[in-house]
Amino acid sequence: MQPDLTQAAPEAMLSVRGLKKVYQTDGGDIEAVRNLTFDLRAGELACLVGPSGSGKTTLLKCISGLMAPTEGEVLLDGKRVTGPPKKMAVVFQEYGRSLFPWMRVRDNVELPLKNQGMPKAERDRLVDEALEAVGLSGVPRSYPWQLSGGMQQRVAIARAIAYQPEVLLMDEPFAAVDAQTRADLEDLIRVVWKKLGVTVLFVTHDIDESVYLGERVIILSSSPTVIQEDIVIDLPAGRDQLNTRSLPRFTELRHHVYEQIQLAKRGHRPAASSAAQTPTTPTSTASTFGPA
Amino acid sequence: MKVLKTLGYLLGLPVLLILLWWSSTLGAVNFFVPTPATLVSKFGEVWFGERFFTDVLPSIGRLLVGVVAAIVIGVVGGVLIGSIKWLRALLEPTLEFFRAIPPPVLVPVLMLLMGITDSMKVVVIISGCVWPVLLNTIEGVRAVDPVLSDSSHTYGIDGWARVRYLVLPSASPQIMAGVRQSMSLGLILMVISEMFASSAGLGFTIVQFQRSFAIPEMWSGIVVLGLLGVGMSFIFQWAERNILRWYHGQKEVENAA
Numbered sequence: 001m002q003p004d005l006t007q008a009a010p011e012a013m014l015s016v017r018g019l020k021k022v023y024q025t026d027g028g029d030i031e032a033v034r035n036l037t038f039d040l041r042a043g044e045l046a047c048l049v050g051p052s053g054s055g056k057t058t059l060l061k062c063i064s065g066l067m068a069p070t071e072g073e074v075l076l077d078g079k080r081v082t083g084p085p086k087k088m089a090v091v092f093q094e095y096g097r098s099l100f101p102w103m104r105v106r107d108n109v110e111l112p113l114k115n116q117g118m119p120k121a122e123r124d125r126l127v128d129e130a131l132e133a134v135g136l137s138g139v140p141r142s143y144p145w146q147l148s149g150g151m152q153q154r155v156a157i158a159r160a161i162a163y164q165p166e167v168l169l170m171d172e173p174f175a176a177v178d179a180q181t182r183a184d185l186e187d188l189i190r191v192v193w194k195k196l197g198v199t200v201l202f203v204t205h206d207i208d209e210s211v212y213l214g215e216r217v218i219i220l221s222s223s224p225t226v227i228q229e230d231i232v233i234d235l236p237a238g239r240d241q242l243n244t245r246s247l248p249r250f251t252e253l254r255h256h257v258y259e260q261i262q263l264a265k266r267g268h269r270p271a272a273s274s275a276a277q278t279p280t281t282p283t284s285t286a287s288t289f290g291p292a
Numbered sequence: 293m294k295v296l297k298t299l300g301y302l303l304g305l306p307v308l309l310i311l312l313w314w315s316s317t318l319g320a321v322n323f324f325v326p327t328p329a330t331l332v333s334k335f336g337e338v339w340f341g342e343r344f345f346t347d348v349l350p351s352i353g354r355l356l357v358g359v360v361a362a363i364v365i366g367v368v369g370g371v372l373i374g375s376i377k378w379l380r381a382l383l384e385p386t387l388e389f390f391r392a393i394p395p396p397v398l399v400p401v402l403m404l405l406m407g408i409t410d411s412m413k414v415v416v417i418i419s420g421c422v423w424p425v426l427l428n429t430i431e432g433v434r435a436v437d438p439v440l441s442d443s444s445h446t447y448g449i450d451g452w453a454r455v456r457y458l459v460l461p462s463a464s465p466q467i468m469a470g471v472r473q474s475m476s477l478g479l480i481l482m483v484i485s486e487m488f489a490s491s492a493g494l495g496f497t498i499v500q501f502q503r504s505f506a507i508p509e510m511w512s513g514i515v516v517l518g519l520l521g522v523g524m525s526f527i528f529q530w531a532e533r534n535i536l537r538w539y540h541g542q543k544e545v546e547n548a549a
Contacts, residue, residue: 066442083445090446097439102461102538111457112447145542163447 012039013199014063014167018072021058032058034224035072042166045193045200047210049257050220050228051265056203059225060171063201064090076167089160093172095152099144099159106131106140109159130162133192150181154188161192168193170202174209183241186213190239207261211235211253212244219257221264228264231256326508335512343497348516351482351494354410355520358417359478363471366422370429371455374463380430391427395420396484403489413485413493420481421474428470432463465539468532475524479517 021033032055040046050056061067063074065084074081076088092098099108109130113123131137134154144152153173160168170189174182186209193200204210210217211233219228235249244250310328317327326334339348373380398419406412436459444450444458460467486495498513533540 064446066445084448086448088446092439092443094439097437098443101542112449115449115453143538143541145545
C-alpha cells in the first residue's frame with residue numbers, strides 16, 4: 001500500500017512523507033534512509049534520536065532543503081520543500097564552522113536579516129532581542145572565535161531566533177560542548193521554544209537529552225532508516241535539570257528509549273517496516289508508552 | 293622606549309651592512325664598487341631631479357596599474373572558475389599552458405602586437421602577476437567550509453551576497469598569499485618590460501647607466517628598486533593586517549588552545 005503522499009495531517013507544520021535517500025557512490029548505491037513518514041504539529045518540540053549512523057544528518061539535510069530526497073517529499077506548512085525554505089532555520093553541531101569568523105557576533109546574527117532587505121531599525125530590535133534571549137547582550141562586538149564553545153553555539157541560536165523561523169532544526173547542537181554548558185543550553189532551548197512558540201525538531205544521539213527536552217521522541221532504526229518508534233513524553237511542561245531528571249517517569253522513559261536504541265543497533269526493525277512502506281502515522285497516534 | 297626598540301629592529305641590520313660596506317671600501321679603489329658616500333651623493337643627484345618625473349613615477353604608475361589589474365582579474369576569474377565546475381574543467385588544462393610561459397618571452401611578441409607602448413608594459417606585468425592571484429583564489433574558493441556553506445544556504449544567502457559575505461572573505465587568506473607573490477613578480481616584470489627597446493623608465497635607466505659605465509649611478513638605481521620593494525611590502529603588510537585581522541586572531545586562539 002502506498003502511503004498517502006498528498007495529504008498531510010491538516011495541522012502539520014512540518015510533514016515528512018515517504019522520504020528515501022540513496023547515495024550513489026563508486027562502490028554501489030548506499031541506502032541511507034529507507035522510508036520515513038512523520039508530521040510535526042505547529043509549536044511542537046520533537047526529538048529525533050537514533051543509533052550512530054542512522055541517517056540523522058541525511059534526514060536533516062533533506063528536511064532543510066540542502067539535499068534532494070531520492071523519493072518522497074518534505075512539506076513545510078503545506079508547501080513542498082525544494083530548496084532551503086525561508087521559514088526555517090538550522091543550528092548545526094559544528095558551531096565553530098557555522099558562524100562567519102570574519103564577522104563580529106552582532107553582524108553574524110544580523111546578516112540573514114540584512115540579506116532579506118529588512119529595515120535597519122527592525123533588524124536592530126530583532127538582533128537585540130535575540131542576543132538578550134540567549135544571554136549574550138554583553139558581547140556583540142566580539143568575534144565568535146573569541147568566545148567559548150557554548151557561547152558560540154548561543155550565537156548560532158541567537159541568529160536562528162532573530163531569523164524568526166516557524167521551524168527550527170537542530171542537528172546535535174550540543175554534542176561538542178561540555179556537560180555543564182550542555183545542561184544550560186538544553187534549558188535555554190526549552191525557554192526559547194516556549195516563548196516563541198516555534199516548531200522544533202531536535203536531532204540528538206543522547207538519549208537523556210531527547211527525553212529531557214522533547215514533548216515527543218522519534219526513535220530511528222539503524223540504516224537504512226525507518227521509524228522504530230514514536231513516543232509521547234508525558235513529563236510535566238516545566239522541566240528542570242535536577243527534579244525532572246530524578247522523576248521515576250523520566251527514568252522509565254529513558255529506560256524505554258534506551259532499550260529501543262539497543263534493539264535498533266542490533267538490527268531489529270519494527271514490524272510495520274518489513275512491508276516496505278509504513279502507513280502514514282499522523283501525530284495524534286504517536287504512542288503513549290504506558291508505565292510498565 | 294617601545295618606539296626605539298621597533299626602530300632598532302627595523303634599522304639594525306641595514307646600518308650594520310652599510311658599515312660593513314663602508315669599512316671594506318675604505319682606501320680601496322674598485323671601479324665597480326662605489327663607496328657609500330659616492331652612492332648617496334649620486335643617488336640624490338640622479339633620482340631627485342627631472343628623472344623622478346620622467347622615469348621613476350611612470351614606472352611606478354605602470355607597476356601599480358599592472359598589479360592592481362592583475363589582482364582584479366585574478367580574483368574575479370578565480371571566483372568564477374572556483375565556483376563553476378564546468379568552467380574549471382574547461383579552463384584548467386589551458387591555464388596550465390599559459391601559466392608555464394615565462395612572461396619575459398612575451399615581451400618581443402607583445403612588442404610586435406602592441407608596439408612599444410605603456411599598455412604593452414602593463415600587459416607584460418599583468419601576464420605574470422595574474423597567476424599567483426588566480427590560482428590561489430581558485431583554491432581558496434574551492435576550500436570554503438561545507439558547514440559554513442550550508443549555513444549560508446539555509447539563511448538564503450545566495451548569489452552575489454554569497455560571494456560578498458562568504459566566498460571572498462573565506463578565500464581572503466589565500467588571495468592575500470597570491471597578492472604578496474604578485475607584488476614581487478610585478479617589480480621584476482616592470483624592470484624587464486623596460487629593458488627592451490624602451491626609452492624611459494627605471495629598468496631602461498639602469499641598463500643605460502650600466503652600458504655607459506656610470507657604475508655609481510647604476511648602483512643607485514638598484515637601490516631605488518630595493519626601496520620600492522620595501523615600500524610595497526609595507527603597504528602590503530598594512531593591508532593584510534587590516535583585511536586578515538580575524539584570520540590571525542583565530543589562528544592565535546587555535547594555537548593557544
